[in-house]
Amino acid sequence: MTHLGGAESTLFWFAAPLSVLGALTLLFARKAVHAAMGMAMTMILLGIFYITEQAEFLGIIQIFVYSGAVMMLFLFVVMLVGVDSSDSLVETIRGQRVAGLLFGLALLALTISGVARTTFPSFIGLDKANASGNVSGLANLIFGKYVWSFEVTSALLITAAVGAMLLAHRERLRPKLSQADWSRRRIREGVNVAGLPVPGVYARHNAVDTPALLPDGSISELSVSRVLKARGQVVNTQTLTAATEEFEESTGDSTQEEGGQQ
Amino acid sequence: MNGPDYSYAPLLFFAGIGAAFAVFSVFAASIAGPKRYNRAKADAYECGIQPSPHAEGGGRVPIKYYLTAMLFIVFDIESVFLYPFAVSFDRMGLFALVEMVLFVVTVFIAYAYVWRRGGLEWD
Amino acid sequence: MAVAASSMHALAMNTDHPAADFSDTPWWLSLIKAVLLFVILLLNTLLVIWFERRVIGRMQQRPGPNRAGPFGLLQTLADGVKLALKEDVTPKNADKLMFIAAPIIAGAMAFVAFAIIPLSGSVWMFGHHTPLQLTDTPVAVLLVLAVAGVGVYGIVLAGWSSGSTYPLLGGLRSSAQVISYEIAMGLALVAVFLYAGSMSTSQIVLAQKGIWYCIPAFFSFIVYIITMVGETNRLPFDLAEGEGELTGGFHTEYSSLKFAMFFLGEYVNMFTVSALATTLFLGGWQAPPGIAAIGGGMFNGGWWGLLWFFIKLWLFMFFFVWLRGSLPRVRYDQFMRLGWKVLIPTTLVWVVAVAFIRAAQLGFLGDSKAWGGIPRATLIVIAVIAVIVLAIAWVWDTKQARKDNEVTAPPDEVNPFAGGHPVPPLPGQRLVEPVPAIAAAPAARSSVDNHSEEPRG
Secondary structure, eight states: OOSOOHHHHHHHHHHHHHHHHHHHHHHHOSBHHHHHHHHHHHHHHHHHHHHHTTOHHHHHHIIIIIIIIIHHHHHHHHHHTOSSOBOOOSOSSTTHHHHHHHHHHHHHHHHHHHHHTOOOOOOOOHHHHTTTOHHHHHHHHHTTTTHHHHHHHHHHHHHHHHHHHHHHOOOOSSOOOOHHHHHHHHHHHTSSTTOSOOOOOOSSOOSTTSOOBOTTSOBOGGGSOHHHHHHTOOOOHHHHHHHHHHHHHHHOOGGGOOTTOO | OOOOSOOSHHHHHHHHHHHHHHHHHHHHHHHHSOOOOOTTTTSOOOTTSOOOSSSHHHHOOOTHHHHHHHHHHHHHHHHHHHHHHHHTGGGTOHHHHHHHHHHHHHHHHHHHHHHHTTTTOOO | OHHHHHHHHHHHHOOSSOSSOOTTOOHHHHHHHHHHHHHHHHHHHHHHHHHHHHHHHHHTTSOOSOSSSGGGTTHHHHHHHHHHTSOOOOOTTSOHHHHHHHHHHHHHHHHHGGGGOOOEEEEEETTEEEEESSOOOTTHHHHHHHHHHHHHHHHHHHHHHTOSHHHHHHHHHHHHHHHHHHHHHHHHHHHHHHHHSOOOHHHHHHHTSSSOTTTTTHHHHHHHHHHHHHHTTOTTSOGGGOHHHHTTGGGTTOOHHHHHHHHHHHHHHHHHHHHHHHHHHSOTTOOOTTGGGGGGTTTSSTTHHHHHHHHHHHHHHHHHHHHHHHOOOOOHHHHHHIIIIIIHHHHHHHHHHHHHHHHHHTTTTOOOBOGGGOBHHHHHHHHHHHHHHHHHHHHHHHHHHHHHHHSOOOOSEEOTTTTSSOOOOOTTOEEOOOOOHHHHHHHHHHHHHHHHHTTTO
């Protein structure tokens, strides 16, 4: 099979430039998330290429594991950095670029020498390789010839899990308090037994940044979140009540009238 | 040579139709709808409070999710090995079963470790 | 001749390949089928949104939408048109490219997976004998999982690109939720593959001629049902859009048809996971037992298959609505605990157990037969599994009992003001007879004082 089939070549000429585009996006995109998405696109297209070569299981797994799982990890890692950050071109470690270039060239030389020395046995052909079905053929290899590497893979997976724990896990210093624990503690301490007061509701505004008013007209500090206070986002209630007071001045205090009289 | 008697072409047709529909809808929306500019509309929606200038923490993701994604990969790869095993188990015999149990038990060690250390707790 | 015979034999043994025969399906027929399937999915989505609102309405003692068209059937269409005429707002902090790409990914990816669902067996269509299934491959079921994995990008990107707090948190939550439940779902499917010996959907349906897999793989079925609700972000697992905490979740900043794409994606995903459940566990398009036997299977297959398939599919849709009508939302840590600490380990154990049961059935553990022709090995394996399950249940039960004993039993009599705050009595408890208020005030205070001074001794 030296010539591509009609549909296959059409697909190839359509998908190959796209996958190159994805790879270039990875290299040149300013935002890390765009770069990651370019890579994800290349991964998916690679899976499609595998499928057209009748390596169906491999192709689907390429999409399933690389695009679905590994790229999701990349995306999370990239997002750890934040939305607004883009690649900075300043070297943080001196000599980093030179070392990177050297190691890259060394890897390239290693790969080329490895590939050059490879000798292929004569091809047995796709029909024979896939005779018992693509998936079953692969299963026979995994649980036959390559069973040792398969078992070793599990050790690799353990390493991955342990490494992730070391990198990302934060040990809890004291036990986590559940809703019931908090409620019990409030009752026992006798402070804010019914929970903190809710934010105030005004005629023109009722979001969480408006403090509630106490009976004497002063604001309740407890009714707005500490975070909002620290950010200085708490609304000044004077502006909200001023309009009402103005209105009351011109029409008389409506709260004094009872019995629904207008 | 005999190709398989199924093909992936219909899948591409279907994906194409779906994608075309989605692209058409998204761009149709920007044409069909009214455009009345309003500065408050373009602000982030935060239920009525003054929107914070950036998403929380500069739009950063808690590191916790890294752990979840990594564990997802570990189990994903485990299940990927289970699929060919399941499909051709009929034709492989006891040896494959023993191999698979060994594999599952080994990966379970990693799982037990993560559990003991509290990596599966969420706040 | 001998070679041909052996290759024929190999082909007969080969369950990798789809059972559905697509050799008489020209490409233009595939295209027609693709368009038809797309239209069917869209119409079903329009219908199911109406159905959901009506059924939820009934469950809450109100009529639901009943104005647009007969029985309010056109309500969803009207809503769609209205959405299209709404302003398309892009927040100023948004990452424009990804903000547009996210709904496209979510909308497009939702459709792809449905292509491998067999709606029925082969029928005559435009002079060709073709299966009522768009396509099938040896890895068809994995394709659904792979597409679901790619679909998560839509959620993550929507959350991230909005440049706003709630969508970011909602997007992360949803994506963590989907990937967590995808593991349990993928593991649950392994039991089905073990029984069917294939991942091709038409082959799996064919393998359920004798018995539907919801019986031999009952635990997988239960796990799948739970995970499919988690995968589609539906109640009681719709934490990503917990209105009280995150407003709309990842699509908070979306409006107009971009929002409609997420909405459409959610409902098409519901159809896909339900259709997969039908195919893998409920015999796909096959008629229910009983009807299947009538007239030598005249109602089993052909165009009749569509009827059975859609009945089963819509039963799942009703189930989704029923859940929404009955259950409150769970808390996020509870949800993750269920996924990681309950579903994943139990499903793994279940898969190993099924592997042993299969090994016994296939005679890998010895061929001797016990009573009534049941292989002895099968009985032994099932007995061992039963003993292990009972042992685990017993250990858990004693642990729970010990925990219960640790909690000191409440006293029979309770003074409601002992702790300083009024406490209602527990069932079976008796209140200390209240003393008249004026006399009680000093008495209660002294009792409180006594109480607080006790530790000081």
